[in-house]
Amino acid sequence: MRILTAATGLALLVGSSLGAAAADVYAPYDPNPAAPAPAAYDYGDTDFVFILGIGGIVLPEFEGAEDYEIRPQAIVSVEYLSIPGLGAFGGPDGRGFSIGPSFNYVGERDSSDFDELDGLDDVDDTFEAGFKASYEWEHAEIYGAVRYAFGGAEGVVGDIGANLIARPTERLVLKAGPTASFASSDYMDAYFGVSTSESFNTGGRLAPYDPDGGFKSVGVAASARYEVFTDWFVNADASYDRLVGDAKDSPIVEAGDANQFTFGLGISKRFSLDLW
Template structure:
């Protein structure tokens, strides 16, 4: 009986043992606890590799469970020039190609799915922004309260020969900013990947409605101060970004992941008096155990 086909780092199909490669793909989905708090990470980085698992294997395990710990360096808020280090758990649990409980993706269901695509709904959580604890620049601004976030998403992997994954999503804060935000992104495996090390890279464009933009970047008449004039942003493209995600299996069950991303605010988000730096970066690393 022949062994299953998998994708090689050079982009060619060849026969080899598939499980280590497939586990590596899904391992990237284990994301830190603060993932849904606004940060330069792209949405695709919370689920990198998931659509490719189905594409390269006829069957996938009933259960996939990955638990660990992580640390992240990120801006205090989108547009801040100050950075903080935070830590927390890394959790990703998946049942077949049906349901998932992931700190990065949230609690969700793949409502529609095929061999190389999926579309679904999820519920995640946004930690918001506390003005007094975040930056002196935000003194007198209203807090953006923590709130659940509803998400619609769809992913499509082109082919085994050209494993480009395209993703779109739309998220609605159920409280907090009470606004819509969404990503349009794409990524694919990069040269140099092997059975124990994999990395992906790709761009993202983020759009938001006026309600979201005013909550995060707007300044009302009552909030205006010297050096912080009244500002009412419009909806549209909020930012462009580029990210890299990687996983390294250093043991049969133990693996490490890292994500790096850069985000460039544009338009009204860049022009906001609350924006200190229009270019933000983020870096995280995690160590996990795969059951």
């Protein structure tokens, strides 16, 4: 299966990336450095603390597909933000109320690349930008994100969820919980709709379909973050989503699979800025 090839490529990619990151920090690299566990991050006079990284992700070739591929993935998160006159968001270990940017990117869907989509119009690259808000306690969190999509698809898309949180050590954070996603009708139509002319181009293989907006999927997600060195992290995440509602009833999904899995692995680093 394609997923096996993708997973092998992901392992090689992450293995080489981790080796490069380690070489930048230790020379020679010690796989068990005798360093103390990190203390809680001291924000001091810092106004903005964020995390940037890169990794690889195994995911369906398109929403509703039954075959998988590997793609690069950016890791971006805001850990702490202090705004004069408004207060501070986030805090040590990310606990408390946090607000920050939310981004997503969906690559071009070239219908001629997939037998089940042959005859449909192509969908250009879609960019999504918006905001995410969350509240974290010691052992749980709730979150939600809303983004505006433009490019190949237009409209509003977002997700909500909750997690249980475990911290087996000072370096390791584990999270797992339910998730749900939603989208407006314009967004749903771009990826799950079939116009009359498109149906004709498929020879009637895919019937005309005009989806409404609403919930797009429900599922579960889990993640792990391990601080290998001070401010350097290894990130792993996995999820299962079941397409629901008008997304699941799309002839595109009926020709593929409503069950969607993802697995990601990457490295990231914490940065801090004094803005004000």
